[in-house]
Amino acid sequence: MRSDPDRLQFQIAARDGAARTGRLQLAHGAVETPAFIPLATRGSVRSLAASEVAGLGYELVLGNTFHLMLSPGPQRVAALGGLHRFMGWERPIITDSGGFQVFTLAHGRVADEIKGRRGRQPGRGTVLEIGEQGVRFRSYLDGSEQFLGPEESMAVQAALGADIALAFDECTPYHADRDYTARSMERTHRWLDRCLAWHDRQGPRRQAVFGIVQGGVHEDLRRAAAERVSAAAVDGVAIGGTLGRDKEEMRGVIGMTAPHLDGAAPRHLLGIGEPDDLVDGIALGVDLFDCAVPTRLARHGMALAPLPATRFRFDIRRAEFAADERPLVEGCPCPACAAHSRAYVHFLSRAEELTGVRLLVLHNLTYLERLVRGAREAIQRERFGDYRQAVLNGTPPWQGAALTPSGP
Amino acid sequence: MRSDPDRLQFQIAARDGAARTGRLQLAHGAVETPAFIPLATRGSVRSLAASEVAGLGYELVLGNTFHLMLSPGPQRVAALGGLHRFMGWERPIITDSGGFQVFTLAHGRVADEIKGRRGRQPGRGTVLEIGEQGVRFRSYLDGSEQFLGPEESMAVQAALGADIALAFDECTPYHADRDYTARSMERTHRWLDRCLAWHDRQGPRRQAVFGIVQGGVHEDLRRAAAERVSAAAVDGVAIGGTLGRDKEEMRGVIGMTAPHLDGAAPRHLLGIGEPDDLVDGIALGVDLFDCAVPTRLARHGMALAPLPATRFRFDIRRAEFAADERPLVEGCPCPACAAHSRAYVHFLSRAEELTGVRLLVLHNLTYLERLVRGAREAIQRERFGDYRQAVLNGTPPWQGAALTPSGP
Numbered sequence: 107m108r109s110d111p112d113r114l115q116f117q118i119a120a121r122d123g124a125a126r127t128g129r130l131q132l133a134h135g136a137v138e139t140p141a142f143i144p145l146a147t148r149g150s151v152r153s154l155a156a157s158e159v160a161g162l163g164y165e166l167v168l169g170n171t172f173h174l175m176l177s178p179g180p181q182r183v184a185a186l187g188g189l190h191r192f193m194g195w196e197r198p199i200i201t202d203s204g205g206f207q208v209f210t211l212a213h214g215r216v217a218d219e220i221k222g223r224r225g226r227q228p229g230r231g232t233v234l235e236i237g238e239q240g241v242r243f244r245s246y247l248d249g250s251e252q253f254l255g256p257e258e259s260m261a262v263q264a265a266l267g268a269d270i271a272l273a274f275d276e277c278t279p280y281h282a283d284r285d286y287t288a289r290s291m292e293r294t295h296r297w298l299d300r301c302l303a304w305h306d307r308q309g310p311r312r313q314a315v316f317g318i319v320q321g322g323v324h325e326d327l328r329r330a331a332a333e334r335v336s337a338a339a340v341d342g343v344a345i346g347g348t349l350g351r352d353k354e355e356m357r358g359v360i361g362m363t364a365p366h367l368d369g370a371a372p373r374h375l376l377g378i379g380e381p382d383d384l385v386d387g388i389a390l391g392v393d394l395f396d397c398a399v400p401t402r403l404a405r406h407g408m409a410l411a412p413l414p415a416t417r418f419r420f421d422i423r424r425a426e427f428a429a430d431e432r433p434l435v436e437g438c439p440c441p442a443c444a445a446h447s448r449a450y451v452h453f454l455s456r457a458e459e460l461t462g463v464r465l466l467v468l469h470n471l472t473y474l475e476r477l478v479r480g481a482r483e484a485i486q487r488e489r490f491g492d493y494r495q496a497v498l499n500g501t502p503p504w505q506g507a508a509l510t511p512s513g514p
Numbered sequence: 515m516r517s518d519p520d521r522l523q524f525q526i527a528a529r530d531g532a533a534r535t536g537r538l539q540l541a542h543g544a545v546e547t548p549a550f551i552p553l554a555t556r557g558s559v560r561s562l563a564a565s566e567v568a569g570l571g572y573e574l575v576l577g578n579t580f581h582l583m584l585s586p587g588p589q590r591v592a593a594l595g596g597l598h599r600f601m602g603w604e605r606p607i608i609t610d611s612g613g614f615q616v617f618t619l620a621h622g623r624v625a626d627e628i629k630g631r632r633g634r635q636p637g638r639g640t641v642l643e644i645g646e647q648g649v650r651f652r653s654y655l656d657g658s659e660q661f662l663g664p665e666e667s668m669a670v671q672a673a674l675g676a677d678i679a680l681a682f683d684e685c686t687p688y689h690a691d692r693d694y695t696a697r698s699m700e701r702t703h704r705w706l707d708r709c710l711a712w713h714d715r716q717g718p719r720r721q722a723v724f725g726i727v728q729g730g731v732h733e734d735l736r737r738a739a740a741e742r743v744s745a746a747a748v749d750g751v752a753i754g755g756t757l758g759r760d761k762e763e764m765r766g767v768i769g770m771t772a773p774h775l776d777g778a779a780p781r782h783l784l785g786i787g788e789p790d791d792l793v794d795g796i797a798l799g800v801d802l803f804d805c806a807v808p809t810r811l812a813r814h815g816m817a818l819a820p821l822p823a824t825r826f827r828f829d830i831r832r833a834e835f836a837a838d839e840r841p842l843v844e845g846c847p848c849p850a851c852a853a854h855s856r857a858y859v860h861f862l863s864r865a866e867e868l869t870g871v872r873l874l875v876l877h878n879l880t881y882l883e884r885l886v887r888g889a890r891e892a893i894q895r896e897r898f899g900d901y902r903q904a905v906l907n908g909t910p911p912w913q914g915a916a917l918t919p920s921g922p
Contacts, residue, residue, distance in 0.1 A: 150862055150869035153561065157853060178836065178861045185837060186857055194853045428586065429593060445565060445602045449594055453586045454558055460868060461558035 107368045108339040114270070114314040116342070116372045116393075120486045124364065124391040127485040130372055132198040132269040133312040134190060137165040139372065140388045140481050142379055142474045143200065143396035148173045149193045151471075152401040153464040156195035162468070163475045166198045166269075168396045171262050172207035176245050176252070180265035188267030200396070201268035203259045203318070205275045206346070206377070208233065208241045213279040238293065240274070256300040264309050271309070272344055273301040275318040280348040287322040294320050295334050302339050314341035316374060323350050325362045332366035343367050344374040345392070357386055364391045381410065381418040381477055381503075385494040388481050395478075400470035404463050407455035409434045410473040412500045422466070427452040437502055440472035441465070477503040515776045516747040522678070522722040524750070524780045524801075528894045532772065532799040535893040538780055540606040540677040541720040542598060545573040547780065548796045548889050550787055550882045551608065551804035556581045557601045559879075560809040561872040564603035570876070571883045574606045574677075576804045579670050580615035584653050584660070588673035596675030608804070609676035611667045611726070613683045614754070614785070616641065616649045621687040646701065648682070664708040672717050679717070680752055681709040683726040688756040695730040702728050703742050710747050722749035724782060731758050733770045740774035751775050752782040753800070765794055772799045789818065789826040789885055789911075793902040796889050803886075808878035812871050815863035817842045818881040820908045830874070835860040845910055848880035849873070885911040 111131075116139075118128040130137040144151045144159060146167040151159050159167060169189050174180070178192075186192045189199055212233035234242040240255020254262075256274040263271035275294040278287045298317045305315050317335035321327030335343050345363055349356040360375065367373055372393045375383075379397025387395060400410065407423040412435065422434065433443035434451060442451065442465035454462030480503045484493030496506040519539075524547075526536040538545040552559045552567060554575040559567050567575060577597050582588070586600075594600045597607055620641035642650040648663020664682040671679035683702040686695045706725045713723050725743035729735030743751055753771055757764040768783065775781055780801045783791075787805025795803060808818065815831040820843065830842065841851035842859060850859065850873035862870030888911045892901030904914040 148862075148865050148867055149858070150867050153868040153872055155849065155853065155869060155873065157849075177865065178857075182837060182857075186839060186855070192855075192858055192861075194858065429590060431594060441563065441565075445563065447594070447600075449586075449590075450557070450600055450602065453600075454556075457556050457585065459556055459558050460561040460871065461563060463868065464561055464872070465563065 107336060107371050108341060110341070112312050114341040114372070116370065118370075120488075122485045122488045122490040123389065125388050125481070125485050125490045126391060126393070127482045128393070130393070132166075132314065134196060134198045134269050135165065137198055138482055139393040140384075140478050141166055141394055142384065142478045143168045143394060144471055145170070145396060145398050145401060146193060146195070146199075147398075148177075149189070151467075152404065153460065153467050156193050159195070159471075160197060162471050163479070164197075164471070166200060166394075167195060169199055169201045169266060169268065170207070171201050171204035171259060171266070172254070174201075174266060175204065175254070175262045176247050180262045184265040184267070188265075190267060198269040199266075200270040200316075200374075200394075201263045201266055201272065202376075203272040203274040204254050204262070205259070205318075206277045208243055208254055209277045209279075211243055212236060212241070213277075213282075236276075238296075256297040257304045260301050260304045260309060264305075264313065267310065268313060270314045270316055270342070271305070273298045273315060273317045273340070275320060275346060277347050278320060278322055280322075280351065282322065282348075284322070284324055284327075287320070287324060288327055291320045291322075291327055291331055294318065295331070298335065298338055298340075306339075316340055316342040316344045316372075318344045318346040318376070319363055319367075320347040321363075322348055323355060323359055328359060328363045329366045332363050336366070336368040336371070340371075342372040342374065344376050346376040349378070353383065353386070356383070357390065360387060360390045360392065367391075379474065381474070382414070382498055384474070384477055385481065385497045388478075388485075389490065389494055400474055401467055404466035404470050407462070407466070409451075409466055410470045411435045412497075412502045414498060414500050422448060422451050423455050424452075434466075434469050435473070435502060437504060438469065438472065439476070439504065440469045442469040473503065480504065480506050515744060515779050516749060518749070520720050522749040522780070524778065526778075528896075530893045530896045530898040531797065533796050533889070533893050533898045534799060534801070535890045536801070538801070540574075540722065542604060542606045542677050543573065545606055546890055547801040548792075548886050549574055549802055550792065550886045551576045551802060552879055553578070553804060553806050553809060554601060554603070554607075555806075556585075557597070559875075560812065561868065561875050564601050567603070567879075568605060570879050571887070572605075572879070574608060574802075575603060577607055577609045577674060577676065578615070579609050579612035579667060579674070580662070582609075582674060583612065583662070583670045584655050588670045592673040592675070596673075598675060606677040607674075608678040608724075608782075608802075609671045609674055609680065610784075611680040611682040612662050612670070613667070613726075614685045616651055616662055617685045617687075619651055620644060620649070621685075621690075644684075646704075664705040665712045668709050668712045668717060672713075672721065675718060676721060678722045678724055678750070679713070681706045681723060681725045681748070683728060683754060685755050686728060686730055688730075688759065690730065690756075692730070692732055692735075695728070695732060696735055699728045699730075699735055699739055702726065703739070706743065706746055706748075714747075724748055724750040724752045724780075726752045726754040726784070727771055727775075728755040729771075730756055731763060731767055736767060736771045737774045740771050744774070744776040744779070748779075750780040750782065752784050754784040757786065761791065761794070764791070765798065768795060768798045768800065775799075787882065789882070790822070790906055792882070792885055793889065793905045796886075796893075797898065797902055808882055809875055812874035812878050815870070815874070817859070817874055818878045819843050820905075820910045822906060822908045830856060830859050831863050832860075842874075842877050843881070843910060845912060846877065846880065847884070847912065848877045850877040881911065888912065888914050
């Protein structure tokens with residue numbers, strides 16, 4: 107780890123077991139942790155203006171290096187004053203490295219693997235070559251040849267002006283064997299060194315860099331990666347790669363990784379953010395989470411809810427909600443639940459009206475913001491174990507947060 | 515005309531030539547006129563929650579009988595407390611009769627006529643029979659057979675609970691000859707009587723009914739229709755049907771109709787709402803306008819602007835805006851222009867991000883709200899001629915509204 111207060115300061119205010127709550131100070135402001143990070147993949151959080159994302163209580167969003175490098179392009183964004191100014195967002199931004207997206211082009215998604223669709227190529231995007239230097243691929247927008255390696259990724263993230271840049275890594279697929287995963291991890295470590303070298307020479311002075319821990323589901327690899335990345339001159343660590351086949355294996359991977367990380371540095375679990383994953387990750391010492399779930403579910407008519415039996419969600423388009431006058435979730439403080447019925451959101455979602463998607467985005471993002479806020483408060487009061495159990499049992503986050511302090 | 519202050523009160527506060535400004539009191543509140551009415555076709559104004567429509571300054575929205583009768587259906591909406599409660603909108607609502615939509619199924623749209631696409635049937639919707647009783651057609655949703663006539667239209671509008679219901683009419687196409695147009699107009703008048711008879715017997719006590727003036731582009735027919743509808747027990751009048759091939763012919767049709775209407779009753783010009791049409795219609799004595807233009811343009815990446823040479827709009831997706839840091843329209847008070855650049859909206863619109871559509875909806879609706887607000891103020895100050903000319907010459911509505919009073 108390096109320590110440069112101009113880039114990043116992380117103060118842990120309270121701990122409860124492995125869980126911790128604190129404050130991450132970045133170039134564009136502070137982020138209370140544990141935090142959920144909404145995706146602003148292509149410069150916007152689905153259907154929301156930046157001011158609305160802030161209005162929901164979020165302090166950090168994640169921009170996507172792969173998509174933004176293809177359009178509008180790093181030079182364009184830089185010329186317009188950087189990603190913050192481009193999207194009208196004044197708070198901190200983290201950008202991913204683009205590694206996940208280019209390797210997804212090559213390897214297919216985990217969901218595709220499980221469903222036997224390995225090798226499907228989305229759109230016109232295709233990987234041409236993976237080598238020590240990086241990845242050659244075709245743009246899904248115009249078929250043009252593109253190259254992304256450690257230096258290129260850092261250069262894009264520098265042009266975007268992110269508060270936190272992620273080092274370029276290979277996200278190994280679940281179907282990769284131990285040998286491939288180990289060799290890939292070693293290359294990811296060499297890439298980390300190149301990222302840090304590039305950043306030292308020409309990265310933005312106030313930009314923090316997180317290294318990424320790979321190693322698949324293998325305990326020895328995860329431990330080696332955690333120690334190797336923690337020993338590098340990074341400002342924080344992200345846990346990436348395949349996290350296993352199911353949630354139990356995912357908890358196992360986090361549990362075999364976190365103890366070997368520098369306890370004083372912030373930890374980001376990449377691409378994870380369902381309600382149970384959040385409380386489980388926080389229990390294992392994770393500080394930051396990003397995930398497409400709240401916005402992607404909204405597009406498919408799904409609302410987050412305190413329903414452990416159905417993965418904390420329900421499909422508002424189901425016929426049973428056509429005349430249901432209750433809000434999406436009783437007691438939810440979001441703008442959709444405050445003013446509208448399930449019947450209305452049901453109708454709008456079935457009719458594919460944009461207002462329906464938007465109401466579900468507002469609901470789902472409010473739900474996760476309340477969930478991590480409740481976690482922070484519970485950790486402060488040393489009641490996180492109860493809070494986690496309440497959430498897992500189906501207590502709404504805003505009720506879980508109101509758990510009374512334990513008596514003497 | 516009838517006069518029932520429980521249904522509708524219309525007080526004209528000031529006149530300037532044929533233009534007038536006033537206040538329309540309806541069951542759910544007051545509407546300052548002249549007013550533009552956003553379309554809430556299927557229970558929502560594209561991408562907006564009802565509270566946001568009110569926040570933009572709108573006092574009246576238009577719901578669509580044809581679409582809402584097919585889904586969620588009048589019984590469902592009534593069981594949920596009516597359209598106001600269903601969509602969370604507490605201010606007045608006007609509903610169209612469904613006539614325009616069913617006859618568009620049969621006749622094709624004016625745009626289709628002009629483009630030689632007459633007879634194209636959208637989706638699975640098809641007209642099976644047009645007769646004295648009404649129109650038999652197939653639902654575009656499920657292919658089911660449906661019937662809409664004067665009584666059925668009024669029953670749907672009663673179930674929706676609109677503040678203003680429109681009488682059921684045939685919207686004759688531009689290609690119809692004089693003889694067809696005259697016979698159709700007569701039937702529309704018989705349908706008006708049936709609508710009023712049904713409404714007298716079982717319509718909501720506080721619901722106003724507007725009759726519709728047809729007659730195509732024929733002066734004698736328009737005059738006969740204006741007098742016939744004004745003589746009926748309606749609470750206001752809407753000018754419908756084909757308004758000609760171009761804007762000049764449209765102004766001619768309004769000009770041959772308006773003088774024969776009851777001067778004390780509100781007048782609604784159906785389906786018209788481009789910036790020049792608004793000031794021209796107001797100059798001819800129109801009080802209410804509804805139109806899909808602001809929301810439909812937004813979906814196609816178009817922003818309203820003080821640009822008379824290009825129909826008061828521009829396509830933000832054009833390459834020239836890719837690095838343009840100015841707001842959509844300099845000085846515009848909308849949330850999009852206050853916080854975001856053309857470059858950002860350009861990028862979002864090209865990327866088909868929902869946030870782009872939404873920013874353009876907010877801009878376009880703000881633009882028209884400011885335009886009619888400026889017209890009201892100008893009429894109060896007897897400066898409407900100057901205001902109209904300023905708008906037609908390309909002055910932004912918010913500047914036109916600030917025209918200083920003429921000196922002594």
